[in-house]
Amino acid sequence: MLLREIKNIFHKELDVLFPKEEVDAFFYRCVEHYLKLERFVLAVQPELTLSKEEEQPLFEALSQLKQERPLQYILGEAHFMDLELKVNENVLIPRPETEELVQWILDDLDAERSRSVISSPLNDLLSSTQNPSPFTILDIGTGSGCIAIALAKHLPQAKVFALDVSEAALEVARENAQKNKVEITFLHQDILELELGLELEFDIIVSNPPYVRELEKEKIKNNVKEFEPDTALFVPNEDPLVFYRAIAGFSKVNLKKNGGLYLEINQYLGAETKALLKAHNFSEIELRKDLFGNDRMLKATVPLRPAYRR
Numbered sequence: 183m184l185l186r187e188i189k190n191i192f193h194k195e196l197d198v199l200f201p202k203e204e205v206d207a208f209f210y211r212c213v214e215h216y217l218k219l220e221r222f223v224l225a226v227q228p229e230l231t232l233s234k235e236e237e238q239p240l241f242e243a244l245s246q247l248k249q250e251r252p253l254q255y256i257l258g259e260a261h262f263m264d265l266e267l268k269v270n271e272n273v274l275i276p277r278p279e280t281e282e283l284v285q286w287i288l289d290d291l292d293a294e295r296s297r298s299v300i301s302s303p304l305n306d307l308l309s310s311t312q313n314p315s316p317f318t319i320l321d322i323g324t325g326s327g328c329i330a331i332a333l334a335k336h337l338p339q340a341k342v343f344a345l346d347v348s349e350a351a352l353e354v355a356r357e358n359a360q361k362n363k364v365e366i367t368f369l370h371q372d373i374l375e376l377e378l379g380l381e382l383e384f385d386i387i388v389s390n391p392p393y394v395r396e397l398e399k400e401k402i403k404n405n406v407k408e409f410e411p412d413t414a415l416f417v418p419n420e421d422p423l424v425f426y427r428a429i430a431g432f433s434k435v436n437l438k439k440n441g442g443l444y445l446e447i448n449q450y451l452g453a454e455t456k457a458l459l460k461a462h463n464f465s466e467i468e469l470r471k472d473l474f475g476n477d478r479m480l481k482a483t484v485p486l487r488p489a490y491r492r
């Protein structure tokens with residue numbers, strides 16, 4: 183069959199479910215993935231004909247797309263910043279908003295580096311691989327490992343830790359760390375059970391925890407609701423900030439002096455989440471919008487209260 187005929191079939195079957203541009207994107211992504219052909223192939227070879235074996239994976243993907251299974255799960259891979267990551271139904275598909283959170287951290291570290299011309303702990307870290315007190319980062323609720331791996335890749339001297347309650351998610355994250363050639367210490371832990379903290383201290387704690395209220399389920403697209411893991415997404419209506427409270431408590435114990443806490447948040451709960459950090463005595467709290475103009479990220483500094491420190 184001609185490749186352009188298959189493209190027409192994608193549109194015929196999927197245009198009722200998705201915008202036309204998205205169907206185009208699905209089609210060309212499948213062409214790239216299964217046929218290893220560039221997306222402009224049809225422009226240069228409009229009469230390109232596929233064999234039965236070549237057609238088969240495209241039609242299999244089409245039938246799963248009709249069930250609204252996310253393309254990333256069908257292909258088993260997703261992109262996050264400059265990384266290629268394995269994904270399956272045990273992990274959330276990394277989102278562009280989360281890339282912005284990682285970029286915020288990298289920009290802050292860059293700014294700090296250029297500010298501190300003279301020696302600072304960060305400069306020492308970044309200039310020496312033998313530092314006795316390495317710069318440490320913890321990613322809470324790591325899922326596919328996207329945040330931790332992106333930070334490890336960009337900050338090769340940092341010691342990166344990542345935790346998740348789901349062993350199945352950690353399995354994917356470990357594979358992704360290996361695939362992207364970074365070393366990460368993975369911890370199988372429940373953040374809701376870590377009030378006493380860990381025997382470790384961090385310069386940066388980052389998290390994109392579950393934050394979607396059950397009441398927001400209706401607004402969510404089927405492909406997210408039905409295929410992405412509930413444990414990664416949902417929180418009870420009556421206590422939507424449960425994870426932020428636990429992370430704030432944990433961070434008071436486990437963040438180093440002047441350490442930074444970076445959080446992705448529910449866009450409808452920006453003020454409430456900020457107030458929660460304030461109530462926990464965090465300082466320099468900054469709320470930021472994502473590329474879609476929604477309140478999406480918070481940054482704060484650990485309170486410098488001796489009582490909180492070990």
Ligand SMILES: C[S@@+](CC[C@H](N)C(=O)[O-])C[C@H]1O[C@@H](n2cnc3c(N)ncnc32)[C@H](O)[C@@H]1O
Pocket residue numbers: 273274275276277280322323324325326327328329345346347348351371372373374390391392393413414415
């Ligand atoms: C919104 S997902 C974020 C995944 C990934 N960090 C990302 O940004 O794509 C939240 C993650 O938190 C994990 N999680 C849920 N409850 C948890 C808990 N009690 N303790 C630790 N991790 C938890 C889920 O398994 C999931 O991987």
